[in-house]
Amino acid sequence: MDLRVSPGGVSISLPKPPRAMPWAAWLSQALHVPQAHVLHLIRHGAVRVRGRTPGHLDICDSPMQVWIDEDLRPLDLAHASLPPARALYNESSLLVVDKPANLLVHSDGSDAPTLDACVQRLLNEEGAGRAYHVHRLDLGTTGCVLYAKHGLALRAMDAALAAGQIRRTYLAIARGSRVRSGLMSAPIGRDRHLSGRYRVSQTGKAARTHVEVLAEAGQGEARWALVRLRLETGRRHQIRVHLSAQGAPVVGDALYGGAPHPALRPGQIALHAASIRFRHPYADEDVEVCAPLPSAWAGLAADVGLSLDGLKRE
Template sequence: MDVQVQGDMLVIQPDRRVVGSQVASLLTTALALPDRFVRTLFHQQRVLLGAVPATPVDLVGKSKLRLKGGVVEPYGVDGWQASPIAEVLHADDHLFVVNKPPAILVHPGGPEDADTLAHRVAHWLHAQGLERKVRHVHRLDEGTSGCILYAAHAYAARALDHALANKRVERTYLALVHGRLPQGRGRIELPIGRDRHVAGRHRVTQNGLPAATEYQVLREHAQRGHTFSLVACRLQTGRTHQIRVHLSHLGCPIVGDTLYGGRRMLGWRQETSGIALHAAQLSLSHPYTGERVAVRADLPVSWRSVLPWFARAMAETAGAERGDGGWPSIPRATAREIES
């Protein structure tokens, strides 16, 4: 099934797999659109079969299906002209992945937040000649860097939300932590809830929501009587501050993460460098083509002072598509940077 953007419209060319199905079924299954959203499209007569408004029970034939609107929209943020342009790692007509710098917000919480990733994405969209609403599919904490997935229009936003909710978006992080984890590889399965005693903080609690994080220790380093570990983490759930809470609970807080017991050291300035947590890789099956999309973000310069500690681990994994046990390798450019 071919899905294309044409102006302010999504155009679907059915294939043999969907010919004969009802239009509503195609929208909810093949395009992964929510039932309520689909009902709204029909009510507003935004679904066309050929050139005629369709009904939910019309049968799909060889004619193109068109969804009106939902593509060309205002950015949703003001003042983006003063922000730098976002670094986009992958883009097509339906989705794109942005490399978030450390120590900036994903979106503004008020007028005082004048330079967020949303501002930078709006600037990038403008530079591409696109007027699209800035739609992040998931978020990263202010101090965290790396891959964030964005939807390029309202239809892709619903499909990607569906993929995320069904654990079809795989996210792998690199964390530099204090101490040594109890084993080289494991799964942390502990519920997380708000800390009633510290505003903005979360903690492991029996009354919290289920949370699961897989991890693998890539390398350990001893420095002046202290041990530091480079850890790859993979989210199985998406709770607030999940990796930070889980690692801290095991006695291994992330470097620079003072909220959860990490220390400001090694030249790590939290206010400019964020915390030592980086969304290194994001992968998913494209919602329309089914092709695998895998994107990597190189570590930010704030990691440069500690990367030589783990040069061997970087060199061992550089160039490998997948690491041991299905874990992704550390980005190649990072390994080259250490060697130079």
């Protein structure tokens, strides 16, 4: 399938369906978006085939050129000075960028710059597209963030995320008691005593994190661990809460008891979204994108006696 993005919308060369079927069903299946969204587009006249909007019960039985209306023109940005968005993967519908520490993904209502704005500036330079983040990272966390460039791609990747088809792997340096490898399954809920904080709670939502200890070091009574983590669910602060519950919070994570370290910038925590893997909804291929470790990690690891050599060989 050939899909092209322009300032006025998305053009799709839709292949012949496996059998004759209603337009809404075939668009939903081919584009990997919920049928309810396709019906919404049809009702609002945003889908055109041969110059007209098909009825949702019209039958499709041949290849066709389809147009989806969407305003993807460049947007004016309030911030004159934004850090450049470092693209790790970039194609017509999807983008993965490397988030630095201490940059919000989206606005919190203040005038602070955001990763969304940085990505939108990049899309403005390309001439078309919207910066729709598919998932988020906390302020102090670094690494891979997946963006959709138009509404169809956003719905497709939202559905993939909800179905557990987007695999996110993190690295962390934790300090405290010995971290245990394996699946940590512990529900997470809000901390009633501190706004913005979460905790393991039997009344919380199910949360599952796969934990693998890659290296350990000890300095006096302090223990340090380099840990690889894979999210099976996506609760807010999930990794931070689960490691803290093991008695080994992420270094620099003051909210969950993590000790500071001079190698890290103020506000940065030693948690890094190292890779993301997903199935491209239109190219029908698996994509894996990796983000390099932040430069501060080399000094932190050397100071506490952890080796990063194994990561360099991967």
